[in-house]
Amino acid sequence: MRIHALTVLAALALAAPAGARAQEPGALPRDLAERITEVLNDPATQRHEGGAAVEAGRTVASDVAVLDGDLNLAGRVDGNVVVVNGDLHLVDGAEVGGDVIVVGGEIDGEDRARVTGEMVVFAESVSHCRRADRVDVSAGCGPGGPAVADPAVARAVPAAEKVDTRGSARYVLSPGRSYNRVEGLPIHFGGELETGGSNPLRLRATGIFRTEDGPEQGPERWGYDVRVEQFIGGFQALRVGARVFSVVEPIEGWHLTDLENSLSTFVLHRDHRDHFQREGWSAYAVVTPPRSPVTITAEVLWEEHGSVAPGTPWALLDNDRPWRLQPLVAEGPLRAMVGTAVLDTRSEEWDPSSGWYVRAELEHTLASDLIRPAYAAGGPPMTVPGNRFGEYTRGLLDLRRYNRISPSQRLNLRIAAGGSMSVFPLPPQRQHALGGAGSLPGYGLLALDCGARGYAGTRSGGGARFFDGYGCDRFALFQAEYRGDLSFRLNLGGARADAGAEGGEGDGSRLRILDDEMGWVLFVDAGAGWTSLENHHDENTAVDVGAGILLGDLGVYLATPVRDVYRRGGLSFFIRLAPRF
Numbered sequence: 001m002r003i004h005a006l007t008v009l010a011a012l013a014l015a016a017p018a019g020a021r022a023q024e025p026g027a028l029p030r031d032l033a034e035r036i037t038e039v040l041n042d043p044a045t046q047r048h049e050g051g052a053a054v055e056a057g058r059t060v061a062s063d064v065a066v067l068d069g070d071l072n073l074a075g076r077v078d079g080n081v082v083v084v085n086g087d088l089h090l091v092d093g094a095e096v097g098g099d100v101i102v103v104g105g106e107i108d109g110e111d112r113a114r115v116t117g118e119m120v121v122f123a124e125s126v127s128h129c130r131r132a133d134r135v136d137v138s139a140g141c142g143p144g145g146p147a148v149a150d151p152a153v154a155r156a157v158p159a160a161e162k163v164d165t166r167g168s169a170r171y172v173l174s175p176g177r178s179y180n181r182v183e184g185l186p187i188h189f190g191g192e193l194e195t196g197g198s199n200p201l202r203l204r205a206t207g208i209f210r211t212e213d214g215p216e217q218g219p220e221r222w223g224y225d226v227r228v229e230q231f232i233g234g235f236q237a238l239r240v241g242a243r244v245f246s247v248v249e250p251i252e253g254w255h256l257t258d259l260e261n262s263l264s265t266f267v268l269h270r271d272h273r274d275h276f277q278r279e280g281w282s283a284y285a286v287v288t289p290p291r292s293p294v295t296i297t298a299e300v301l302w303e304e305h306g307s308v309a310p311g312t313p314w315a316l317l318d319n320d321r322p323w324r325l326q327p328l329v330a331e332g333p334l335r336a337m338v339g340t341a342v343l344d345t346r347s348e349e350w351d352p353s354s355g356w357y358v359r360a361e362l363e364h365t366l367a368s369d370l371i372r373p374a375y376a377a378g379g380p381p382m383t384v385p386g387n388r389f390g391e392y393t394r395g396l397l398d399l400r401r402y403n404r405i406s407p408s409q410r411l412n413l414r415i416a417a418g419g420s421m422s423v424f425p426l427p428p429q430r431q432h433a434l435g436g437a438g439s440l441p442g443y444g445l446l447a448l449d450c451g452a453r454g455y456a457g458t459r460s461g462g463g464a465r466f467f468d469g470y471g472c473d474r475f476a477l478f479q480a481e482y483r484g485d486l487s488f489r490l491n492l493g494g495a496r497a498d499a500g501a502e503g504g505e506g507d508g509s510r511l512r513i514l515d516d517e518m519g520w521v522l523f524v525d526a527g528a529g530w531t532s533l534e535n536h537h538d539e540n541t542a543v544d545v546g547a548g549i550l551l552g553d554l555g556v557y558l559a560t561p562v563r564d565v566y567r568r569g570g571l572s573f574f575i576r577l578a579p580r581f
């Protein structure tokens with residue numbers, strides 16, 4: 001049995017527990033705040049403060065909202081149910097004809113009730129602004145926050161168009177996105193500035209110090225990232241910006257989160273990512289229409305790419321073992337245009353129960369002199385000539401659908417595909433590879449790479465050894481998972497411990513041992529890859545299946561291949577500190 005790099009030790013030591021359906025700590029999503037505010041201020045809504053109850057046999061024909069208190073629901077609500085800074089207690093026989101939204105609390109007993117719509121839980125408490133009878137839910141409300149001067153005006157101005165007119169400035173000293181075998185722990189230092197007004201100017205300038213254990217404090221240990229943005233139009237729906245940078249970035253960063261990869265590298269001496277050097281500048285524009293789930297970005301790149309060898313950063317385990325080789329990327333200047341469109345209707349960003357997430361990216365080169373350097377391969381003396389990568393066009397699509405099947409069960413689907421949109425190959429830093437806990441967990445790390453790691457050698461002129469390339473020119477991945485909640489109760493007899501507001505008696509009491517923090521998941525993954533290089537090969541479709549137990553955000557899984565043409569899989573155990581997708 002293969003054990004993936006994210007082990008129980010790392011997970012238990014550094015993972016922060018959270019509710020299985022709650023978003024990670026952060027600001028309340030704008031669309032969710034708008035939905036709650038609309039229900040709270042609808043004249044037809046039955047709004048309560050400090051707690052409320054809907055008794056068994058009672059039917060409420062409108063929406064029900066509770067502010068700063070719990071709601072005990074034993075009857076029926078035909079509309080939506082909203083609870084802000086409180087818990088929702090559902091009793092046997094409770095019914096909700098619309099959606100259920102709980103912010104700053106949790107839902108108790110969803111498996112005992114019937115809910116027609118979706119259920120959304122945001123665990124963090126939120127503040128709210130109040131003027132007369134109107135209540136606005138927003139991350140900026142509370143002491144010192146904005147107040148609504150006139151309810152009529154407030155209703156006329158969309159929440160997305162209310163902007164903070166105050167400026168700010170602060171120092172920056174923080175770790176980079178991921179501890180890795182190239183940089184060690186990158187330290188970012190500098191400052192951020194944002195002017196006031198409805199069209200603020202944002203400036204962020206940081207230096208980067210790479211802590212990998214190199215032989216000297218040379219220029220390769222330093223980088224920089226400077227970004228300036230200007231909002232246009234008054235509603236912060238359009239901004240233009242420019243960036244100059246010298247950074248080390250992962251070739252593919254979507255397989256695992258930054259935290260997961262950092263833990264794997266630091267604790268277990270296993271970096272799941274490969275990296276390359278980018279240096280240059282870019283100019284871009286970002287459009288985020290008010291009240292729209294769409295974000296569109298257009299960018300022009302003018303940069304130099306280069307290969308980077310592994311350093312010798314410290315790891316808790318196997319510290320004497322050499323680090324995995326890096327791929328030899330195509331080096332030189334690149335001029336390109338990149339367009340990105342994102343559609344996000346998810347109920348929550350971190351662990352959604354419903355909605356769509358679609359991200360599409362298109363890159364077209366304006367000019368390219370990228371060349372993968374020649375290198376001397378291992379074995380018999382021979383030199384492998386370099387490949388030149390001229391103009392290319394590549395696309396990338398990440399399509400996800402989250403479906404709530406019942407109050408306690410979900411079906412989530414994902415299709416990811418991309419690569420070269422012509423017969424020409426992509427430079428290694430634009431290729432794709434599958435395998436490992438983030439894509440096909442029944443297979444080894446980056447096992448489906450179209451043979452790119454079948455050769456290794458020293459680049460011309462000597463120095464470190466590199467793999468021949470990174471992966472495939474095109475790939476496709478399908479993932480599906482069926483998830484449910486686990487509840488453990490003891491039947492004690494006597495008065496019901498969870499009977500709700502009325503404290504009624506039943507024919508047995510159920511003591512809840514663990515609920516809402518545990519779940520189960522069954523999943524299947526399938527992926528394949530294709531190449532345009534003569535010395536590489538296509539990857540036949542690989543399929544794996546698996547199951548897992550969820551403890552909040554922590555997932556413990558087993559996976560095994562069911563179609564393994566090249567025998568690169570096996571029963572594997574792995575842990576994730578975040579949802580699989």
